[in-house]
Amino acid sequence: MIGYGEGSGNRVRAIFIQKPEDADRLILDDRCLQNLAVYLPKHEVRALGKPAIVARVPVLRSIQQLVYEQQLKEGDIAVIGVSDDGQVLDFPDLKSVGDFVSKIPLTLTPDEQAALKKLEAMSREERWNFWLEEMSNCIKCYACRASCPMCYCERCTVDCNQPQWISVPAHALGSLEWHIMRAMHLAGRCVNCGDCTRACPVKIPLALLNQRIIADIVDNFGEKAEYALAAFKPDDTEDFIR
């Protein structure tokens, strides 16, 4: 069972319960924010057997997305859901997880919207400089990628160097290219769990990139947009993808 337990200082951490008597170590409170879905594809976690996972709404959303993307299938995991008001949710299967979260639109909080507004109020040049300065701190530790359940590729584009698809070193161009690529690859897939931003050792406000894209998707396709890659229709009027 993958859940949360006490960590060092006032922190909490993911714990992996393997014996019923250890279940007492499980906790759940406001500090328990890590998106535990990141552990589902991990070899050594899988090797322990079929996991049960403690899943708040962002984790449930990640599970739904991983099912869409065929990274999880019925029977792979058991889900112990926790609703936003702290109720334990019983999910007999992964379809019921999807049905449940589909009813909760992915929208931004007023604070998140305000932060985006502030960014949009900047002139183009100010915004460019804002990002250049933030990105200049990026050390390319890839904690943003490693903490994200949607970044499950075993080999990321940025790890290829023969040929280099995007610039690998942590210099201005390299960091900028990395974050543009990452944000685009997460478009429509990011569940806004906030883990990438929390994981970043130099506190780059990565969430702003993903949230901007979420806002655009809501504006253009509505709150309940179907996942684009799963919704391809042969009679689509756009022909660029064919």
Added chain:
Amino acid sequence: MADKKIIRKSSLGELFKKIRSDGKRILAPVDRGGKILFEYVDSPGSIAPDYIQTTLSAKDTLLPRCEEMLRFRTEQKSVYLEESLNRPEPTLIFGVRPCDARSIAVLNAVYLINYTDDIYRQKIDTTTIVGVSCAKCDEYCFCTSVGGSPGDTAGSDMLLTQMDNDIYLAEILTDKGKAIAALAPELFAEGGDVDKNKHCADVPVRFDVKDLSKRLPGVFEDPVWIAQSLRCIGCGTCSYVCPACTCFDIQDETDGNRGVRLRCWDSCGFAQFTLHTSGHNPREVQSQRWRQRIMHKFSYQPDQLDVIGCVGCGRCSRTCPVDMNILQHITDILEVH
């Protein structure tokens, strides 16, 4: 024996001016919205007033996250080397914590001992380290368990210890330190014969590092590594914030027929770190990578280079996104029988 003087905090501005006119740029810890980063400053007024440890270490200056190794040009099938533009600028790093200053010995062991890396050598030659002792520590600090201390002079050219609000003890430790003091001898007064220890943080010794080094080879196959690293997500944060991690990756970047070869930080936490071109990966899973991190620092480096590859700064524990606490892990490893 170090030459001990006192210098007033209010005189640091004057000293900084002299250092700048001497042609050195000054890097010092600056508070950027809660993260403490080494940045170029002209006066001590810009320095972060209160912090335990900088977010990134001063390693970024001596061994930058990415730096040019050489330039090249290709013509048909021939490759020509061109002059590298990577020339170090004379730099003084102010406010280096004693643990970080100590980590320079680890960088030296890797980059200077068996093979002299010229790029690194030039950086070391042109860099002066002014350390500042720690008056405060937190639960993640363990310098005293790995041979250091909050007032340790190793690695610094000059070490400052704040005695009261306006007085620093200045220990002038090396020729580079003397050269700094000689820029403004009037600012350094007699009166340095004081006990600095009561102004330094009290960091308890948490484990016996010799015992750890001795025991590690015996626990190589122990399940403890898997238990500890199940939650590790395999990022590079611990290595990149570590002042004593030295691994690098080489990347060529080309534009038309010209290119540069760059040395970039790398981390044993990454799955691709040991991936062979054949597809074989000797460290297939995260527990093996985590084990490598501990073995390298506390077993292989002490054995092969006579240096402990960790200075106990605690950064890896503070910044690890999933709370892998190195001190806790070491204590647990010592309990394996």
